[in-house]
Structure formats: structure tokens, C-alpha cells
Amino acid sequence: MNLQNKTRTPKVTVIGAGTIGLGWITLFLGHGLSVTVNSRRENAPELVREGVELFASHLSEGALAPDEFAPLVSFEPDIEKAVASADIIVENAPEQLELKQELFARISEAAPPEALLLSSTSTFDPDMLGERMRDRSNLLVGHPFNPPHVVPLVEILAGEKTKPESLNRAVDFYRSVGRVPIVLRKPIVAFAANRLQSALLRESVHLVREGVVTVAELDDIVTHSIGLRWATIGPFRAFHLGGGPGGLRAWLATLGANLDRGWELLGSPSMDKETIATLITQADEAFGDRSYADLVRERDTLQSAVLKALATAMERVSKGPEEVASV
Amino acid sequence: MNLQNKTRTPKVTVIGAGTIGLGWITLFLGHGLSVTVNSRRENAPELVREGVELFASHLSEGALAPDEFAPLVSFEPDIEKAVASADIIVENAPEQLELKQELFARISEAAPPEALLLSSTSTFDPDMLGERMRDRSNLLVGHPFNPPHVVPLVEILAGEKTKPESLNRAVDFYRSVGRVPIVLRKPIVAFAANRLQSALLRESVHLVREGVVTVAELDDIVTHSIGLRWATIGPFRAFHLGGGPGGLRAWLATLGANLDRGWELLGSPSMDKETIATLITQADEAFGDRSYADLVRERDTLQSAVLKALATAMERVSKGPEEVASV
Numbered sequence A, B: 001m002n003l004q005n006k007t008r009t010p011k012v013t014v015i016g017a018g019t020i021g022l023g024w025i026t027l028f029l030g031h032g033l034s035v036t037v038n039s040r041r042e043n044a045p046e047l048v049r050e051g052v053e054l055f056a057s058h059l060s061e062g063a064l065a066p067d068e069f070a071p072l073v074s075f076e077p078d079i080e081k082a083v084a085s086a087d088i089i090v091e092n093a094p095e096q097l098e099l100k101q102e103l104f105a106r107i108s109e110a111a112p113p114e115a116l117l118l119s120s121t122s123t124f125d126p127d128m129l130g131e132r133m134r135d136r137s138n139l140l141v142g143h144p145f146n147p148p149h150v151v152p153l154v155e156i157l158a159g160e161k162t163k164p165e166s167l168n169r170a171v172d173f174y175r176s177v178g179r180v181p182i183v184l185r186k187p188i189v190a191f192a193a194n195r196l197q198s199a200l201l202r203e204s205v206h207l208v209r210e211g212v213v214t215v216a217e218l219d220d221i222v223t224h225s226i227g228l229r230w231a232t233i234g235p236f237r238a239f240h241l242g243g244g245p246g247g248l249r250a251w252l253a254t255l256g257a258n259l260d261r262g263w264e265l266l267g268s269p270s271m272d273k274e275t276i277a278t279l280i281t282q283a284d285e286a287f288g289d290r291s292y293a294d295l296v297r298e299r300d301t302l303q304s305a306v307l308k309a310l311a312t313a314m315e316r317v318s319k320g321p322e323e324v325a326s327v
Helices: A019-030 A044-056 A066-072 A079-083 A097-110 A164-176 A193-209 A215-223 A226-232 A235-242 A244-264 A273-287 A292-317 B019-030 B044-056 B066-072 B079-083 B097-110 B164-176 B193-209 B215-223 B226-232 B235-242 B244-265 B273-287 B292-317
Strands: A011-015 A034-038 A073-075 A088-091 A116-119 A139-144 A153-158 A180-183 B011-015 B034-038 B073-075 B088-091 B116-119 B139-144 B153-158 B180-183
Touching (some): A011 A079, A019 A034, A019 A044, A019 A139, A044 A066, A044 A073, A066 A073, A097 A116, A139 A164, A153 A164, A153 B215, A180 B215, A193 A215, A193 B193, A193 B215, A193 B235, A193 B244, A215 A226, A215 A273, A215 B226, A215 B235, A226 A292, A226 B215, A226 B292, A235 B215, A235 B273, A244 B193, A244 B273, A273 B235, A292 B226, A292 B235, A292 B244, B011 B019, B011 B079, B019 B044, B019 B066, B019 B139, B034 B079, B044 B073, B079 B097, B088 B097, B116 B164, B164 B180, B193 B215, B193 B273, B215 B273, B226 B235, B226 B292
Parallel strands (some): A011 A034, A088 A116, A116 A139, A153 A180, B011 B034, B011 B088, B088 B116, B116 B139, B153 B180
């Protein structure tokens, strides 16, 4: 299903209006989709209006402006009614398995049989989520990175009973709103991106705990080296280039044998009281003078700027080396 | 010593004209420093001219153009002569301890007593490098990330006998050429950035080895999520924000206890023949159709674009929230 070729844009229901829910709502509205918001909060319309206005400044170019959003969004606190005529349902309830299982059981009874059911969970796979559903052929995980209207990655995970067609529809849907869906080939605890993040955090904690650097210095090291690199090329391409013209093959031949040894030397810190106290003290020193809203705004502004720069540079690069040489 | 306040710019000698040496030469020339190149290669002048022209397009704004470089660079294949009147000596010889020890012994006898001696080594600390020197009070490690004219980080490591004044001079010097020096507070094998890189690579190899994703998919996951994030904010600030208005303290209170458990679940792959074969096959599929020069050009173009976008966005952000809201 290519959404672009359909005669009408899909009707989306977003369940939950927390940080992730609000990010999705902003993104979908910005792409001109009509969105029904299901939230138990009494002040949901106000929350959504405020959140969407704040978030919309970080949507990529070509997106609708907030004043164009208003006619596209509606609110329905009753879950059954909220999904009754939806094409796509995006669930962002708290990370509690039983809660989500009950939610999906109710959704699948009330939604149209062909509705695509997507969970933003970072924890559970579709087979767990759908345990109480009669039909889970349209159920998938689409795990975004926070905030989902800024960070492009969506990790997709199908369940044992997910139809291939539903997987394709999910991929097409996320692409249609400017995301980069990557389908995991098998389930794994915490999925891929968070595991990678956790691996880096472990060594970060080790370096701070050992007194090699402070929290602020560790952050500076990352942003000014590997972060910059990984925003542009992934770790394998980086090592492919590290091998020179011989590529990853050459790199593994000269340095690959040392990888195991290097890994053995990595830290395995424990989050004991002392470590936690050190991290909190140093984080207070590093960020304590700035408000949450201020830091979030800075993060999202910088991330949006990087994305825009990458898109522009990528376009230039794809024109070929001659034109790139003068960049 | 603030280089900006000196009556003349420092005279720099760069030892070695491999990839790292060429990057340094380009960066120093671009900042208007006069550079003596010490290289055993007969075609060093040609190599340097070509390398510098290729690299110069990625220098940040305000840098000199290659045709302004020519009068600033000279070549001296004799090591003693090359360092005889240098203010700063940047060593980029192969990573062989005895070779570097001999080099620094000779340099320290031939260079002016106040010359700053900087090693680009990624492996050895100053106490190892200076073992055969009579006076190592001016010797430090300044480990760059590749390529040093693009990636800003320089990890600085002083030895037991390094003078505090020399440490300050080294920090000032790297800052004067637009780098971000971070002083490591104690020696650690492989320093900080490469350890962090290694930690991420370990989990990356695990995910590919387990068949969760391919090499190409792993790279896409990183660039479109954590890479983007870490180019703008470091891991600790990211988790500080993950805690909401309560910051890292709140995040550790709710999720911190699970960190240890998450770390225990991370992979510990071994680089056996099968793993190496999988990585090489998938890397060939992912990058095999593109030349080394093409991939390097793309990497450096994208990294330069990201750095420029970050600098511009940071300037805007620092003007305050009101003006940022419309970004």
C-alpha cells in the first residue's frame, strides 16, 4: 500500500498524549493526516494544542503550520469510539504489559478488521502485546526514538502472526511521514538502538567512575568525535573506511584480532550508591543551572539543524564527486 | 600562553605525512601557521600538496585557501634539522613504541628547550613515550580523531613529569586551531573515545552476529537515532533529559536500577572466523560498490556540514528561548 497513491489520506488514532504521543500527533498533523486523540486527561485538547505548537517548530520543511492543524485533530476519550473508524492506530500507553494487553484486546474488537495496530513500546514484542487478541495479524511494534517528530528511526518488529502485508503497510506508513523504519529480523530484549545506547552508557559510567573524565567531559568527548561521526556514517562504515582502500576486510586483518582483547578491557561498572552519587553530583554541576524546557529546546533545535544539514549535504554528495569537491 | 597574544604565530613541525599528519598539516596551514614537514618519503612535497588540496575543502569557514598555503609550508627530511627551531612539534609516526621512544629522544636533544612536544598516538602515554628522554617536561599526548582537520576532539594526556604550563600551552594550541581538547585526568588503555567506540562496536557485532540486523541496517539504526543524538548532546545529558524535569536524579531513581540488569544482557561476541566472514560479506554488500575516495569524500562532506550546522544553530540557541522558538 503506497499511501501517496490512495485516494484519501489514512485516518490515524493516537492513544496516549504523553511525550511520545504528542510527538507522533505533531508529526502526523504536520504531514496532513487527520488524527483522533484518545487520552484520559480532561485537559487533553489544551495539552495537545500547546504541545503541538511547541513541537511543530522542529518538523522538517514542507510540514503544515500549527494554524493549519486545527481542523485535522479531534478528541475521543472513549477507546472503542476512538478506534471505530481508524485506518491506523498508534498506541503509546505506559510500559505495563497487562495494561497494553487489555488495550489491544479492546482495540482489536472495536477497530475495523483491516486497521493497522502499531505499538510504540520499547519493551514488549507483538506476541506478548497481542496475547489476549483474537486476531493479531495487523499488530506490530513501531518503536520510535524520543522525540519521534525529530528523530527519524522507527524500529519495526513483527510478531509470529503478523501478516507480511501488514509489515509492508507499517513500513510505508512510517516512511510517508518522513521516518526511517528499520525492520528487526528477530525479537531481542530492548531492541537494537537502546542496546547500543546502553553499551555506550556502560563504558561512559566506567570512565566517570574511574575518574578519567567527568560527566560533562564525557559528553564533550562524545559530541565532538564519535557522535559527529555516527550522525553521518554508522560504525561499520566507519571501520570500513578505517581499513583504507582495502575496506573492512583490511581493517579486520590488521586490527580485527585485537578487537576481542579491547573488549575484554572495557569496564563493567555497577550502579552502586557511590557511582549514582557521583553521576548525580556531576550532572548537577553540568546541567543543574538550566531548565528542562530550555535543554529540550536546545536538543531539538540542534537535532533539527543537523538533520536539515545532512539532507542538504546528501543531496549535494549524490550529485557526484566533481561538484562535491568545492563544497 | 595565549597564542593569540603572542607577537608571532608559532612555528610548527609535523613529523609524518600519513593520513593523520596530512590532516594536521592542512589544519595548521589553514589557520595561517608556518609548518615544517618531516617525512622520509621522497615525494613528500607532492603528497602534501595533493593531500592538502583535497582536505582543505573541509576546513571550517575563515580558513586560508590552498593557494595561500604555499609560502607557509617547507620540507626537511632530517629530523634534527626539522625540529631545530620549532615552537611546537606534532609527532605522527607509526604506532611502534621503540620507534617513537627513539624519535622523542632525538627530538628532545635537537629541539629548543621550550618546544612543546605533542604525540598523536592512540596507544602510548607520555611516560612510555619519553622513557629515553632526559627532559620530558614538555611532552604530552594529543590524540586526534580521524581526520583531525574535520573532527574537533583531541584527547590530551600529560605524563608524570609534564609541567602544568606545558599542559596549558597544549590546550591553548589545539583551541587556537579550532579543536576541542579534553584533558584526561588519568591514563587509561586506549584513552576514552576509542573505548566508547569499541563498546558500541561490540554490541553492533553482537546484533549482526545474532541475525537481528545486517551491517547496513545496523549503520542505518545508528545514524538515524543515537548518532544524531550524540552529535548534539552527550549520553549523560540525554539521560538527564530522559528523566524529565527531575533530571538524571529522577531518571536514575526510576530506571537506574535496571541499568545493571540491561548491561548483563548485552552481547559479548567473539571475533571468530564465522563472525569475521559475516561482517566482510555484509560490508561488501553494503559498501563494496563504492570507492574508498568516494566514501571518504562523502564522510568528510557530511561531517563538515553537520559541524557548520551545529555552530550556526548553537549561536542561535545561545540568543535565548524567544528567538529559538521560531527556528
